[in-house]
Amino acid sequence: MDPQDEIYRRILEAGQGYEDADNQAPLYLRTTEEMLEEFQYLGEEKAYEVVVTNTNKIADMCEQISPISPEKCPPHIPGCEEDIKNIAYKKAHELYGEPLPEIVQTRLDKELNSIISNGYSVMYIIAQKLVWKSNEDGYIVGSRGSVGSSLAAFMTGITEVNSLQPHYRCGNCKYSEFEDYGVGNGYDLPDKNCPRCGQKLIKDGMDIPFETFLGFNGDKEPDIDLNFSGEYQAKAHKYTEVIFGKGTTFKAGTVGTVAEKTAFGYVRGYFEERGIPVNKAEMQRLATGCTGIKRTTGQHPGGIIVVPKGREIYEFTPVQHPADDPNSDIITTHFDYHSIDGNLLKLDILGHDDPTVIRMLQDLTGIAPQDIPLDDKETMSIFNSTEALGVTPDQINSKVGTFGIPEYGTKFARGMLLDTHPTTFDELIRISGLSHGTDVWLGNAQTLIEQGVVTLQEAICCRDDIMIYLIKKGLPPDKAFKIMETVRKGKALKDPEKWEGFKAIMKEHDVPDWYIKSCEKIKYMFPKAHAAAYVTNAFRIAWFKVHIPLAYYAAYYSIRAKAFDAQWMIFGKEKVKNKMKEIEIKNQKKEATKAELDMYDDLEIVLEMYERGFSFLPVDLYASDSTKFKIEEDKLRPPLNSIPGFGTVAAQGIVEARKDGKFMSIDDLKIRAKIGNSGAELLKEFGCLKGMSQSNQMSLFG
Ligand SMILES: [Zn+2]
Numbered sequence: 110m111d112p113q114d115e116i117y118r119r120i121l122e123a124g125q126g127y128e129d130a131d132n133q134a135p136l137y138l139r140t141t142e143e144m145l146e147e148f149q150y151l152g153e154e155k156a157y158e159v160v161v162t163n164t165n166k167i168a169d170m171c172e173q174i175s176p177i178s179p180e181k182c183p184p185h186i187p188g189c190e191e192d193i194k195n196i197a198y199k200k201a202h203e204l205y206g207e208p209l210p211e212i213v214q215t216r217l218d219k220e221l222n223s224i225i226s227n228g229y230s231v232m233y234i235i236a237q238k239l240v241w242k243s244n245e246d247g248y249i250v251g252s253r254g255s256v257g258s259s260l261a262a263f264m265t266g267i268t269e270v271n272s273l274q275p276h277y278r279c280g281n282c283k284y285s286e287f288e289d290y291g292v293g294n295g296y297d298l299p300d301k302n303c304p305r306c307g308q309k310l311i312k313d314g315m316d317i318p319f320e321t322f323l324g325f326n327g328d329k330e331p332d333i334d335l336n337f338s339g340e341y342q343a344k345a346h347k348y349t350e351v352i353f354g355k356g357t358t359f360k361a362g363t364v365g366t367v368a369e370k371t372a373f374g375y376v377r378g379y380f381e382e383r384g385i386p387v388n389k390a391e392m393q394r395l396a397t398g399c400t401g402i403k404r405t406t407g408q409h410p411g412g413i414i415v416v417p418k419g420r421e422i423y424e425f426t427p428v429q430h431p432a433d434d435p436n437s438d439i440i441t442t443h444f445d446y447h448s449i450d451g452n453l454l455k456l457d458i459l460g461h462d463d464p465t466v467i468r469m470l471q472d473l474t475g476i477a478p479q480d481i482p483l484d485d486k487e488t489m490s491i492f493n494s495t496e497a498l499g500v501t502p503d504q505i506n507s508k509v510g511t512f513g514i515p516e517y518g519t520k521f522a523r524g525m526l527l528d529t530h531p532t533t534f535d536e537l538i539r540i541s542g543l544s545h546g547t548d549v550w551l552g553n554a555q556t557l558i559e560q561g562v563v564t565l566q567e568a569i570c571c572r573d574d575i576m577i578y579l580i581k582k583g584l585p586p587d588k589a590f591k592i593m594e595t596v597r598k599g600k601a602l603k604d605p606e607k608w609e610g611f612k613a614i615m616k617e618h619d620v621p622d623w624y625i626k627s628c629e630k631i632k633y634m635f636p637k638a639h640a641a642a643y644v645t646n647a648f649r650i651a652w653f654k655v656h657i658p659l660a661y662y663a664a665y666y667s668i669r670a671k672a673f674d675a676q677w678m679i680f681g682k683e684k685v686k687n688k689m690k691e692i693e694i695k696n697q698k699k700e701a702t703k704a705e706l707d708m709y710d711d712l713e714i715v716l717e718m719y720e721r722g723f724s725f726l727p728v729d730l731y732a733s734d735s736t737k738f739k740i741e742e743d744k745l746r747p748p749l750n751s752i753p754g755f756g757t758v759a760a761q762g763i764v765e766a767r768k769d770g771k772f773m774s775i776d777d778l779k780i781r782a783k784i785g786n787s788g789a790e791l792l793k794e795f796g797c798l799k800g801m802s803q804s805n806q807m808s809l810f811g
Pocket of ligand 1: 279306
């Protein structure tokens with residue numbers, strides 16, 4: 110804007126490697142006086158005409174336009190209103206018989222009516238098609254966010270979370286039973302046989318109100334976010350084109366800005382290169398001015414923008430290659446995704462490890478994820494003790510057995526487990542909610558639980574808890590909903606007048622002080638449906654850890670491990686322990702690198718595996734996979750790429766080449782598998798080339 114601001118442009122250009130950065134044109138917004146001065150060679154009258162009269166004339170000829178169309182254009186799928194109804198009721202009848210129990214009928218009717226009347230059926234049907242396709246191709250899909258609150262989403266297969274209250278149903282005769290059993294989750298119900306046909310009843314129900322997803326009046330625009338397997342994500346993206354037609358789907362573009370740290374680097378670099386002394390405060394001031402400037406463009410990890418048939422993307426946004434790379438075959442929207450998601454439908458098709466891990470576990474064991482009992486007592490016990498793993502806390506340096514379990518494996522999460530000693534599925538969901546919130550656990554629920562003011566069951570863990578609790582206390586449901594919305598966004602104290610009103614109503618209904626105070630501290634809260642979906646998959650993975658350990662470790666190392674390193678990990682327990690000690694000592698001196706700390710996380714799990722009595726086989730040129738761990742008898746065979754420094758491409762080269770028969774010599778291996786000297790050296794160090802001669806010469810002459 111002002112002439113002195115040109116220094117920012119100079120620094121930014123220099124930071125990005127422009128050699129002529131110091132050659133700046135005087136680019137700044139001139140005042141009318143300055144403009145008149147620039148044009149004074151035309152004479153006073155003419156200058157006024159050019160600078161003032163004509164510019165205003167042109168401005169008057171233009172209408173006000175916005176770069177972004179205000180029009181709302183969701184795609185349409187013919188018949189989607191009928192489809193959603195048919196699919197949902199068909200599934201409901203399959204599970205609960207005909208006629209439906211009143212509780213199911215009422216809720217499903219209410220949800221479907223509001224979804225259809227508000228024009229949201231198409232979003233459900235798109236999600237349904239994507240999930241069904243993924244399931245058909247062998248990958249489960251995890252639901253993110255609050256979509257699991259919707260029973261219609263469950264009945265159409267979009268989420269695995271059944272949001273009804275805890276209940277029993279019979280898989281054989283469709284008998285069902287909805288009573289107040291005093292448990293927070295269906296999987297915590299005691300076993301029971303069907304009073305009608307004697308078969309063991311199925312337990313279900315996560316107890317989540319639909320309002321967290323669809324709003325109090327069921328009219329909130331649904332935002333369906335799905336977690337596809339990372340291996341499957343690209344296919345899911347392609348499939349959107351099959352649903353909507355070629356040329357109708359685009360990757361959502363993002364705008365990358367200069368981060369504060371980068372800006373500081375630019376500033377320092379600029380002055381250092383020119384040998385100009387500058388003090389820290391000035392550097393900070395200049396860095397602040399450079400922060401947040403557009404640096405590059407990219408693509409959103411899972412966002413797909415859909416243009417309805419018969420319309421053009423150019424009506425809404427230009428398109429481009431990410432980072433202006435003309436060689437990229439990806440086309441994204443030019444406008445950032447949030448700028449146009451009010452006009453066009455945006456789908457969040459993200460990639461996640463859980464479905465990939467579960468698929469690998471299924472491939473290794475033949476056990477389908479849906480068949481894993483979510484009420485398994487032994488699996489539940491590892492969240493509280495190490496006994497079910499057959500080890501003592503001393504052996505694995507942890508009092509709980511959750512190393513490597515999503516949501517519960519980190520030091521922070523394990524600490525929460527020690528503080529709360531969960532024994533029920535409901536508590537696991539609560540802990541997941543607590544761990545994902547901001548100022549929900551630390552300085553809030555943790556203190557209350559420690560002081561004995563509340564139990565884990567009473568603490569506020571997920572946003573839904575607030576609404577349910579307040580309704581139980583007798584508050585009008587719409588008020589309970591509004592208070593929940595205020596608290597979950599961390600706005601309780603931001604609007605003191607409104608909050609005083611809410612406080613008064615809560616006090617009228619005997620809501621205790623600790624509860625109100627707890628609400629005031631909360632900055633962000635997780636929806637229960639998200640926690641429920643994540644815990645479901647975490648529990649499935651934990652089940653394998655307890656009952657089929659080698660499959661669990663194979664899947665963990667293959668997919669989740671960040672720094673598996675055969676050199677330190679496959680040659681016995683002592684080597685693992687020594688490496689752990691080495692990193693611990695470094696860490697105490699704050700000298701451990703990120704890579705070492707990542708390796709430490711993996712070492713913990715490797716040590717646990719040894720302590721449970723399992724071990725590794727050597728890496729083998731013919732028996733090892735390129736990237737995945739294999740189970741052989743009661744041992745694990747590490748893949749070729751677990752050798753540090755031996756890349757995935759080289760590993761794949763060997764697997765491809767060995768299909769044509771044994772390698773005659775090291776040279777033969779190098780040529781056929783396209784690996785270099787250093788690759789061959791690494792294989793030699795790991796004993797993979799034992800008995801192999803350097804070249805084929807001998808056999809030719811012998
Ligand atoms: Zn029955």
